[in-house]
Amino acid sequence: MADWQEISGGVTAPRGYQAAGITAGLKPSGLPDLALILSEGDAIAAGVFTTNQVRAACVDYCRQRLQAKAITRAILCNAGQANAGTGTQGWADALECAQLLGEQLNIAPESVLLASTGVIGQRIKMEILRAALPQLVAAVSDTGSDAAAKAIITTDLVPKTIALETTLHDRPVRIGGIAKGSGMIHPNMATMLAFVTCDAAVSPHLWQQMLSRAADRSFNQITVDGDTSTNDSLIALANGMSRTPAITDPGPDADKLEAMLTEVCIYLAQAIARDGEGATCLIEVEVSGAEDEKSACQVARTIAGSSLVKSAIFGRDPNWGRIAGAAGRSGVIFDQEDLQIKLGDFVMMDRGQPVAFDRTAANAYLKQAAAGEYLKSDTVAISVSIGSGPGRGKAWGCDLSYDYVKINAEYTT
CATH class of the missing domain: 3.60.70.12 (L-amino peptidase D-ALA esterase/amidase)
Incomplete structure (x- = not known):
């Protein structure tokens, strides 16, 4: 508490x-x-x-x-x-x-x-x-x-x-x-x-x-x-x-x-x-199992900052492959056999292997977050484990929408 x-x-x-x-x-x-x-x-x-x-x-x-x-x-x-x-x-x-x-x-x-x-x-x-x-x-x-x-x-x-x-x-x-x-x-x-x-x-x-x-x-x-x-x-x-x-x-x-x-x-x-420009939801990425906090934060930042992950979430597409790809290019070394990925309560990958999940329900979860009330139920939670180490870290981002381009294309005009 x-x-x-x-x-x-x-x-x-x-x-x-x-x-x-x-x-x-x-x-x-x-x-x-x-x-x-x-x-x-x-x-x-x-x-x-x-x-x-x-x-x-x-x-x-x-x-x-x-x-x-x-x-x-x-x-x-x-x-x-x-x-x-x-x-x-x-x-x-x-x-x-x-x-x-x-x-x-x-x-x-x-x-x-x-x-x-x-x-x-x-x-x-x-x-x-x-x-x-x-x-x-x-x-x-x-x-x-x-x-x-x-x-x-x-x-x-x-x-x-x-x-x-x-x-x-x-x-x-x-x-x-x-x-x-x-x-x-x-x-x-x-x-x-x-x-x-x-x-x-x-x-x-x-x-x-x-x-x-x-x-x-x-x-x-x-x-x-x-x-x-x-x-x-x-x-x-x-x-x-x-x-x-x-x-x-x-x-x-x-x-x-x-x-x-x-x-x-x-x-x-x-x-x-x-409140990101054009955003419809908050993305919270939590990474565990890293060697230390710095490594966990680095993986979390990379996932939260991935344009492909952000675009998929805006499209309400539970495409966990983009999350895996972002984690893998973060610069932090880990064994992909240890990788676990969750979107909300949906386990999508475990011990480096794909896991069957209810895609329709996962899509509904993303839609619900986009329709959520500000500061309450508007968060898409991504949980990633990369091993058994003590390091944990979080990062936050938002989805990437059409409106982001519009806002910035017209910023000074």
Whole structure:
């Protein structure tokens, strides 16, 4: 049983955080497009960012800030323009964003972290942003998480938010998160933004280690289309306002907090995969019997990212051969005589041999998942065993539909 409970409030559920989201006019659609997350006091910050060699100005900015000092007060996120591939002027825009927000909040610009999402190659519309910052700052509140979650999305169909609570030393500790992402989703990192807040006190080095491991088990285990982007950022703040003893070393308290942090990240990662562009269902791949967790995760990622597997699931075709083929090309060595494949409750291969199954019923299972209610019964479960080792891992993806091509063919037009 989980040692935490779900609560409302998103990134403002932990103590000492406020948030806001407004319509500044950055998006041509006229939808909300500017968000702010603010900590009442100094917060320890950790981050995981894109591995793409083409990076947005905000990514390089945040990396520099976190390397210099892991103390943060605010996260500013704009939607509409990615400010990636924008050269020296895009970098100057990022610095100005931090400077302007610092002045509005009366904090040091170095205490501001930045994120952007939108069309690559487009600078932030600075004239609009400058005019909107006073309104944004005025809008921050203890209940502003939902507004912020709506303001960071682009092609997403739904905002993504979660908050959990546990106890440490008989005091409540909370972690909240919001995320965006729908297309160009693939590990290392997926095209996504995620912001996590926590009110525990954690040392900077330990908090970064926790977040990196949580990312490996969540955001680096999702795939929609095999592409990663220029702006991917996962930023987590911990401000210590729960007034629990500081966690400075590995141990039971650190393990408990990291488990809850990982759960928040997994929930948000699943929500991104579930909301993949044009998707009709979530695919969850669980691999067991591997030599270690890393190998199991690699096999799971390969299956979840296979265009043939994803297309078959969209077509409601229980074609287990595509799953076997993807597992076999994952780069992980195993004996095919040990291979077992299940689709839901249907065993399709066991000990490397095909198993007769009710194809009509399996087809119905896939149709039921596609018709399932969001976040409840819309998951296609694929279970694969490749041996008798202790390694287990999960990955998440979505089916590949006609609408995915339509959405991306018309993205900038």
